[in-house]
Amino acid sequence: MARGRVKRSERGRGSEEEEEEDEDEREYEVGEVRDRIKSSRGSQFNLLTHELGLGAAASRKFSRETVINGIRDLFRGLVIHPDNRYYRAWKKFILLWALYSSFFTPLEFGFFRGLPENLFILDIIGQVAFLFDIVLQFLLAYRDTQTYRMVYKRTPIALRYLKSSFIVDFLGCLPWDIIYKVGGKKEEIRYLLWIRLSRVRKVTEFFQHMEKDIRINYMFTRIVKLIVVELYCTHTAACFFYYLATTLPSSEEGYTWIGSLKLGDYSYSNFREIDFWKRYLTSLYFAIVTMATV
Template sequence: VQAEIVHVLQLGSDILPQYKQEAPKTPPHIILHYCAFKTTWDWVILILTFYTAIMVPYNVSFKTKQNNIAWLVLDSVVDVIFLVDIVLNFHTTFVGPGGEVISDPKLIRMNYLKTWFVIDLLSCLPYDIINAFENVDEGISSLFSSLKVVRLLRLGRVARKLDHYLEYGAAVLVLLVCVFGLVAHWLACIWYSIGDYEVIDEVTNTIKTDSWLYQLALSIGTPYRYNTTGSGQWEGGPSKDSLYISSLYFTMTSLTTIGFGNIAPTTDGEKIFSVAMMMVGCK
């Protein structure tokens, strides 16, 4: 029973071959990729990767400035854990092309450098800390915010590790629900970004009354208003919580081809994106 539990919890199919039941002899600083510590660590990285996949698109699209100390500390801890993961990967065995467990330190380093090292390194850079400084140029801040999307490439590693669970029907169902929710979340962030980009014409400093953001603001009683005495900019509008919930609601109804029509695309950009989203949903 214990062996079955270990087999189920093992992330990935790269486990110890059945014909080799004894653990191979490894140098003291080398970690076996199927040991209990590495299995637990892989689950921690898996959870943090999903956290990153949710928060990074949200922070980029909603342009959240990381001034909240609690969130900044949390994101910094995640960055440190990803950095530790890089160090561990330089000292973790892997399965060779012939099914053998490779424990030679030089081969381990070369294999990691040729595969996931660059992506892992880019994913653990402290973009949020850089953006937290008030004197950072807006263009540089936007660049670092966009670079955070590189962290989503870690999902490639997650997909490779989770293929081990495709033999379990319940696990496949849970994975499909998670993937659907994640795709809907990403599309919701893009949907809001399109509306936020189009709702105000920066050239003429006028608001587009046909934008879905403007229509939503009117329907929930939080209209946009022009500040003529102060900043001379458009203010007001729905809160970010309402905007995200409305965006997620729209993408969910579009992907499931329900489409109630209370939130609908009106501008050309919104219609083009909606067509693309419906094509994704019909698959």
């Protein structure tokens, strides 16, 4: 009899836990539906800014109760639901850093052998932000692809992230500029900067999400995506072309594409001493002309 009562009590506890998880899941699903069901009026740019959290709704004031409830939901059981409002705000913040890092990495590789102080501080701030994002990934619940139920247990969450992109994310956060200077300024170390381009997937995920959003015209999203891709490819090509010009010794720089360039009486023979923006715009022009004519 005692064993039967123990089994019944255990079953009762298990059912209560399942009911609590179902209630939490239903609450988040209802909240998600409410956020998604909005009027489709307005321009596509308004919808895009709303999705990025740049609209008027982003500047609304939160009451004391909503802030307390949000923090409580955020750290409930040290597991974060993907639809938590604070985590969604963090995703938009880290998306901007990912966009910046995606464009700055080719620039750093091509034009800088050792960052100046202002860019170095900005780079460290960015890496700290991505390190914090790695910590959040170990606490982020996910939906199982087979059962379609949310997984809140920390062990499966951690194993899932460790098996996916943890190593690449962690290597991208290392201060490669410091390692380059400490390691004797070996050129091979600088090649590891390209690991940070793995952050581009955050930008691609954003565009994939926008393409599935029925409130935004699909063609509009594709056009914006195409423009961003074209700008990024041209920017990367410009940085790569300039890097190729710097691989030769100083005595042979006059034979490179930029060292042999002359615009009237102006010569680029000592191009390393020219202003950064002039070098970058020249490289950008060369990349556009090369890709458009070859």
